[in-house]
Amino acid sequence: MCAAVLRLPPLPTIRDLIRLYRLKALKQLSQNFLLDERITDRIVKSAGDISGHYVCEVGPGPGGITRSIIKKHPRKLIVIEKDERFLPTLELLQEASQGFVDMHIEINDVRDFNFENALSEVPKEDWLGSPPPINIIGNLPFSISTNLVIRWLKAISQKQSAWAFGRSKMTLTFQKEVAERMKAPVTHKQRCRLSVMCQLWCNVKHKFTIPGRAFIPKPKVDVGVVTLEPLKEPFVDLPFEMVEKVLRHFFNMRQKISLKSALRLFPEELREELGEKLFILADVDSNARPFEITTEEYARLCYAYKLLCDDYPQIVDFDFRIRRKDIIGSY
Structure with missing residues:
Protein backbone atom coordinates (compact mmCIF):
# COMPACT_ATOMS: atom_id res chain seq x y z
CA MET A 1 0.00 0.00 0.00
CA LEU A 231 24.04 -7.73 -3.20
CA LYS A 232 23.43 -10.01 -0.23
CA GLU A 233 26.31 -12.12 -1.45
CA PRO A 234 28.78 -10.10 -3.54
CA PHE A 235 30.72 -11.94 -6.22
CA VAL A 236 33.99 -11.20 -4.40
CA ASP A 237 35.12 -10.87 -0.81
CA LEU A 238 38.61 -9.52 -1.43
CA PRO A 239 40.40 -6.22 -0.78
CA PHE A 240 38.84 -3.56 -2.99
CA GLU A 241 42.23 -2.32 -4.20
CA MET A 242 43.18 -5.80 -5.39
CA VAL A 243 39.97 -6.19 -7.40
CA GLU A 244 40.34 -2.70 -8.86
CA LYS A 245 43.93 -3.48 -9.86
CA VAL A 246 42.96 -6.66 -11.72
CA LEU A 247 40.10 -4.98 -13.58
CA ARG A 248 42.18 -1.91 -14.44
CA HIS A 249 44.80 -4.09 -16.09
CA PHE A 250 42.24 -6.08 -18.06
CA PHE A 251 40.36 -3.08 -19.42
CA ASN A 252 43.50 -1.08 -20.24
CA MET A 253 43.59 -3.16 -23.42
CA ARG A 254 39.89 -3.64 -24.02
CA GLN A 255 40.11 -4.89 -27.62
CA LYS A 256 43.06 -7.25 -27.09
CA ILE A 257 42.81 -10.83 -25.89
CA SER A 258 42.72 -10.91 -22.11
CA LEU A 259 46.01 -12.77 -21.75
CA LYS A 260 47.87 -9.74 -23.12
CA SER A 261 46.27 -7.52 -20.50
CA ALA A 262 46.81 -9.98 -17.65
CA LEU A 263 50.52 -10.39 -18.36
CA ARG A 264 51.13 -6.86 -17.09
CA LEU A 265 50.01 -7.90 -13.62
CA PHE A 266 53.33 -9.73 -13.24
CA PRO A 267 57.07 -8.91 -13.37
CA GLU A 268 58.70 -9.75 -16.67
CA GLU A 269 60.58 -12.76 -15.30
CA LEU A 270 57.31 -14.37 -14.11
CA ARG A 271 54.99 -13.01 -16.76
CA GLU A 272 54.64 -15.98 -19.09
CA GLU A 273 54.36 -18.58 -16.32
CA LEU A 274 51.88 -16.71 -14.10
CA GLY A 275 49.84 -15.22 -16.92
CA GLU A 276 48.83 -18.67 -18.16
CA LYS A 277 48.44 -19.97 -14.62
CA LEU A 278 46.00 -17.17 -13.77
CA PHE A 279 43.53 -18.29 -16.44
CA ILE A 280 43.95 -21.99 -15.66
CA LEU A 281 43.21 -21.40 -11.96
CA ALA A 282 40.17 -19.26 -12.83
CA ASP A 283 38.96 -21.59 -15.59
CA VAL A 284 38.54 -18.64 -17.98
CA ASP A 285 39.35 -18.49 -21.69
CA SER A 286 42.54 -16.44 -22.04
CA ASN A 287 41.63 -15.59 -25.66
CA ALA A 288 38.41 -13.82 -24.67
CA ARG A 289 38.46 -10.03 -24.84
CA PRO A 290 37.83 -8.17 -21.57
CA PHE A 291 34.23 -7.22 -22.43
CA GLU A 292 33.46 -10.88 -23.25
CA ILE A 293 34.22 -12.07 -19.71
CA THR A 294 31.29 -12.44 -17.31
CA THR A 295 31.13 -10.86 -13.87
CA GLU A 296 31.37 -14.28 -12.26
CA GLU A 297 34.47 -15.07 -14.33
CA TYR A 298 36.08 -11.81 -13.23
CA ALA A 299 35.42 -12.83 -9.65
CA ARG A 300 37.25 -16.12 -10.30
CA LEU A 301 40.14 -14.23 -11.91
CA CYS A 302 40.42 -12.01 -8.83
CA TYR A 303 40.51 -15.04 -6.54
CA ALA A 304 43.09 -16.69 -8.77
CA TYR A 305 45.24 -13.54 -8.61
CA LYS A 306 44.93 -13.62 -4.79
CA LEU A 307 46.21 -17.24 -4.76
CA LEU A 308 49.17 -16.23 -6.92
CA CYS A 309 49.90 -13.30 -4.61
CA ASP A 310 49.98 -15.73 -1.68
CA ASP A 311 52.46 -17.96 -3.53
CA TYR A 312 54.53 -15.10 -5.01
CA PRO A 313 54.48 -12.20 -2.50
CA GLN A 314 56.69 -10.07 -4.75
CA ILE A 315 53.83 -9.54 -7.23
CA VAL A 316 51.50 -7.89 -4.68
CA ASP A 317 53.01 -4.42 -5.08
CA PHE A 318 54.20 -4.84 -8.65
CA ASP A 319 53.11 -2.05 -10.99
CA PHE A 320 54.29 -2.29 -14.59
CA ARG A 321 53.74 1.47 -15.06
CA ILE A 322 56.39 2.31 -12.45
CA ARG A 323 58.81 -0.19 -13.92
CA ARG A 324 58.19 1.26 -17.41
CA LYS A 325 58.91 4.80 -16.17
CA ASP A 326 62.18 3.57 -14.63
CA ILE A 327 63.24 2.03 -17.93
CA ILE A 328 62.32 5.13 -19.94
CA GLY A 329 64.10 7.36 -17.42
CA SER A 330 67.32 5.38 -17.79
CA TYR A 331 67.78 6.42 -21.43
Missing part, protein backbone atom coordinates in the same frame (compact mmCIF):
# COMPACT_ATOMS: atom_id res chain seq x y z
CA CYS A 2 1.43 3.40 -1.01
CA ALA A 3 2.11 5.94 1.73
CA ALA A 4 0.02 9.13 1.68
CA VAL A 5 1.64 12.08 -0.05
CA LEU A 6 2.48 15.00 2.22
CA ARG A 7 1.12 18.27 0.88
CA LEU A 8 3.44 21.21 1.45
CA PRO A 9 2.01 24.69 2.08
CA PRO A 10 2.01 27.00 -0.97
CA LEU A 11 5.59 27.78 -1.96
CA PRO A 12 7.25 29.69 -4.80
CA THR A 13 8.21 27.44 -7.70
CA ILE A 14 11.84 26.41 -8.06
CA ARG A 15 12.03 28.58 -11.17
CA ASP A 16 10.78 31.59 -9.16
CA LEU A 17 13.28 30.93 -6.37
CA ILE A 18 16.13 30.78 -8.87
CA ARG A 19 15.07 34.19 -10.15
CA LEU A 20 14.44 35.60 -6.66
CA TYR A 21 17.87 34.64 -5.32
CA ARG A 22 19.60 35.18 -8.68
CA LEU A 23 20.97 31.65 -8.67
CA LYS A 24 23.05 30.65 -11.66
CA ALA A 25 24.34 27.16 -12.31
CA LEU A 26 28.11 27.13 -11.92
CA LYS A 27 29.93 25.33 -14.69
CA GLN A 28 32.92 24.57 -12.45
CA LEU A 29 30.61 22.61 -10.13
CA SER A 30 28.82 20.83 -13.01
CA GLN A 31 25.48 22.24 -11.85
CA ASN A 32 22.29 21.66 -13.81
CA PHE A 33 18.89 22.45 -12.31
CA LEU A 34 15.97 20.06 -12.75
CA LEU A 35 12.71 22.03 -12.54
CA ASP A 36 10.03 19.62 -13.80
CA GLU A 37 8.22 18.24 -10.75
CA ARG A 38 6.91 15.27 -12.71
CA ILE A 39 10.49 14.17 -13.34
CA THR A 40 11.68 14.77 -9.77
CA ASP A 41 8.67 12.79 -8.52
CA ARG A 42 9.61 9.95 -10.87
CA ILE A 43 13.22 9.93 -9.60
CA VAL A 44 12.01 9.62 -6.01
CA LYS A 45 9.46 6.96 -7.02
CA SER A 46 12.37 4.93 -8.45
CA ALA A 47 13.80 4.72 -4.92
CA GLY A 48 10.74 2.75 -3.77
CA ASP A 49 8.73 3.41 -0.62
CA ILE A 50 10.77 5.87 1.46
CA SER A 51 8.01 6.71 3.95
CA GLY A 52 9.48 6.60 7.45
CA HIS A 53 13.00 6.17 6.06
CA TYR A 54 16.21 8.10 6.60
CA VAL A 55 17.04 9.80 3.31
CA CYS A 56 20.33 11.45 2.39
CA GLU A 57 20.04 13.69 -0.66
CA VAL A 58 23.29 14.58 -2.41
CA GLY A 59 23.48 17.90 -4.23
CA PRO A 60 19.93 19.23 -3.72
CA GLY A 61 20.70 22.58 -5.33
CA PRO A 62 17.61 24.81 -5.14
CA GLY A 63 15.53 21.88 -3.85
CA GLY A 64 13.63 20.35 -6.78
CA ILE A 65 14.17 16.69 -5.83
CA THR A 66 14.05 17.72 -2.15
CA ARG A 67 10.39 18.70 -2.52
CA SER A 68 9.55 15.37 -4.11
CA ILE A 69 11.31 13.55 -1.25
CA ILE A 70 9.48 15.55 1.43
CA LYS A 71 6.13 14.72 -0.17
CA LYS A 72 6.87 11.03 0.48
CA HIS A 73 7.16 11.71 4.22
CA PRO A 74 10.57 10.28 5.20
CA ARG A 75 11.33 10.14 8.91
CA LYS A 76 14.51 12.17 8.47
CA LEU A 77 15.96 14.00 5.48
CA ILE A 78 19.60 15.09 5.36
CA VAL A 79 20.50 17.27 2.38
CA ILE A 80 24.21 17.58 1.62
CA GLU A 81 25.03 20.63 -0.48
CA LYS A 82 28.48 22.05 -1.18
CA ASP A 83 27.27 25.40 -2.53
CA GLU A 84 26.05 27.64 0.30
CA ARG A 85 24.19 29.89 -2.19
CA PHE A 86 21.34 27.37 -1.98
CA LEU A 87 20.96 27.67 1.78
CA PRO A 88 18.00 30.15 1.65
CA THR A 89 15.94 27.93 -0.68
CA LEU A 90 16.68 24.83 1.40
CA GLU A 91 15.85 26.63 4.64
CA LEU A 92 12.49 27.57 3.08
CA LEU A 93 11.74 23.87 2.56
CA GLN A 94 13.01 23.05 6.04
CA GLU A 95 10.60 25.56 7.56
CA ALA A 96 7.68 24.42 5.38
CA SER A 97 8.14 20.76 6.36
CA GLN A 98 8.66 21.42 10.07
CA GLY A 99 6.49 19.13 12.17
CA PHE A 100 6.20 16.60 9.34
CA VAL A 101 9.78 15.79 8.29
CA ASP A 102 12.93 16.12 10.35
CA MET A 103 15.07 17.95 7.77
CA HIS A 104 18.76 18.74 8.29
CA ILE A 105 20.92 20.86 5.98
CA GLU A 106 24.63 20.09 5.69
CA ILE A 107 26.78 22.57 3.77
CA ASN A 108 29.58 20.19 2.96
CA ASP A 109 31.32 18.28 0.20
CA VAL A 110 29.70 14.83 0.14
CA ARG A 111 33.15 13.29 -0.26
CA ASP A 112 33.97 14.55 3.26
CA PHE A 113 30.58 13.75 4.76
CA ASN A 114 30.43 11.22 7.62
CA PHE A 115 27.37 9.06 6.95
CA GLU A 116 27.92 6.88 10.00
CA ASN A 117 27.72 9.84 12.36
CA ALA A 118 24.75 11.39 10.56
CA LEU A 119 22.80 8.11 10.63
CA SER A 120 23.92 6.92 14.05
CA GLU A 121 20.30 6.59 15.29
CA VAL A 122 19.40 4.09 12.55
CA PRO A 123 19.26 0.47 13.78
CA LYS A 124 21.74 -1.79 12.00
CA GLU A 125 20.39 -4.64 9.91
CA ASP A 126 21.97 -8.00 9.18
CA TRP A 127 23.62 -7.85 5.75
CA LEU A 128 21.73 -10.95 4.62
CA GLY A 129 18.42 -9.58 5.89
CA SER A 130 16.23 -6.75 4.62
CA PRO A 131 17.90 -3.46 3.66
CA PRO A 132 17.96 -0.78 6.38
CA PRO A 133 15.54 2.17 6.09
CA ILE A 134 18.25 4.27 4.41
CA ASN A 135 18.13 5.77 0.93
CA ILE A 136 20.76 7.85 -0.83
CA ILE A 137 19.21 9.95 -3.58
CA GLY A 138 20.93 12.54 -5.72
CA ASN A 139 21.27 14.44 -8.96
CA LEU A 140 25.04 14.08 -9.00
CA PRO A 141 27.39 16.61 -10.61
CA PHE A 142 28.86 14.96 -13.71
CA SER A 143 32.39 15.94 -12.67
CA ILE A 144 32.40 13.75 -9.54
CA SER A 145 29.74 11.12 -10.23
CA THR A 146 32.03 8.26 -11.32
CA ASN A 147 34.61 9.01 -8.64
CA LEU A 148 31.85 9.11 -6.03
CA VAL A 149 30.27 5.81 -7.01
CA ILE A 150 33.70 4.12 -6.90
CA ARG A 151 34.21 5.49 -3.37
CA TRP A 152 30.81 4.13 -2.37
CA LEU A 153 31.48 0.74 -3.94
CA LYS A 154 34.61 0.54 -1.81
CA ALA A 155 32.55 1.44 1.27
CA ILE A 156 30.04 -1.28 0.32
CA SER A 157 32.84 -3.84 -0.02
CA GLN A 158 34.06 -2.89 3.47
CA LYS A 159 30.56 -2.47 4.94
CA GLN A 160 31.41 1.03 6.09
CA SER A 161 29.86 4.50 5.87
CA ALA A 162 26.15 4.30 4.95
CA TRP A 163 26.63 0.54 4.50
CA ALA A 164 27.70 -0.05 8.09
CA PHE A 165 23.94 -0.26 8.70
CA GLY A 166 23.26 -2.84 5.99
CA ARG A 167 22.51 -2.84 2.28
CA SER A 168 21.50 0.82 1.91
CA LYS A 169 20.00 1.62 -1.50
CA MET A 170 21.04 4.37 -3.91
CA THR A 171 19.07 6.22 -6.58
CA LEU A 172 21.39 8.49 -8.53
CA THR A 173 21.72 10.37 -11.80
CA PHE A 174 24.62 10.03 -14.24
CA GLN A 175 25.37 11.00 -17.80
CA LYS A 176 23.37 8.57 -19.91
CA GLU A 177 26.54 6.97 -21.29
CA VAL A 178 27.85 6.36 -17.75
CA ALA A 179 24.48 4.90 -16.71
CA GLU A 180 24.63 2.52 -19.69
CA ARG A 181 28.17 1.49 -18.80
CA MET A 182 27.23 0.70 -15.22
CA LYS A 183 24.49 -1.66 -16.40
CA ALA A 184 26.26 -3.03 -19.51
CA PRO A 185 26.10 -6.86 -19.70
CA VAL A 186 28.79 -9.16 -21.05
CA THR A 187 29.67 -8.54 -24.76
CA HIS A 188 27.92 -5.12 -24.73
CA LYS A 189 29.84 -2.36 -26.51
CA GLN A 190 29.67 -0.20 -23.34
CA ARG A 191 31.00 -2.87 -20.97
CA CYS A 192 34.03 -1.56 -19.12
CA ARG A 193 35.81 -1.60 -15.77
CA LEU A 194 33.00 0.46 -14.18
CA SER A 195 30.41 -2.11 -15.37
CA VAL A 196 32.17 -4.97 -13.63
CA MET A 197 32.98 -2.96 -10.48
CA CYS A 198 29.31 -2.06 -10.04
CA GLN A 199 28.01 -5.54 -10.83
CA LEU A 200 30.43 -7.33 -8.51
CA TRP A 201 28.84 -5.64 -5.50
CA CYS A 202 25.42 -4.34 -6.59
CA ASN A 203 22.25 -5.08 -8.47
CA VAL A 204 22.26 -2.23 -11.01
CA LYS A 205 19.16 -0.95 -12.81
CA HIS A 206 18.96 1.85 -15.37
CA LYS A 207 15.45 3.02 -14.51
CA PHE A 208 14.84 5.70 -17.14
CA THR A 209 16.46 8.49 -19.14
CA ILE A 210 15.88 12.22 -18.65
CA PRO A 211 16.32 14.32 -21.82
CA GLY A 212 18.95 17.03 -21.49
CA ARG A 213 16.38 19.69 -22.35
CA ALA A 214 14.70 19.08 -18.96
CA PHE A 215 17.65 20.74 -17.22
CA ILE A 216 18.71 24.37 -16.89
CA PRO A 217 21.20 24.99 -18.33
CA LYS A 218 20.75 22.18 -20.86
CA PRO A 219 23.70 19.75 -20.74
CA LYS A 220 25.15 18.34 -23.94
CA VAL A 221 24.02 14.84 -22.95
CA ASP A 222 20.92 13.09 -21.66
CA VAL A 223 20.84 11.82 -18.08
CA GLY A 224 20.23 8.30 -16.78
CA VAL A 225 18.59 7.48 -13.45
CA VAL A 226 20.25 4.44 -11.87
CA THR A 227 19.45 2.41 -8.77
CA LEU A 228 22.13 0.39 -6.99
CA GLU A 229 21.21 -2.14 -4.32
CA PRO A 230 24.11 -3.99 -2.67
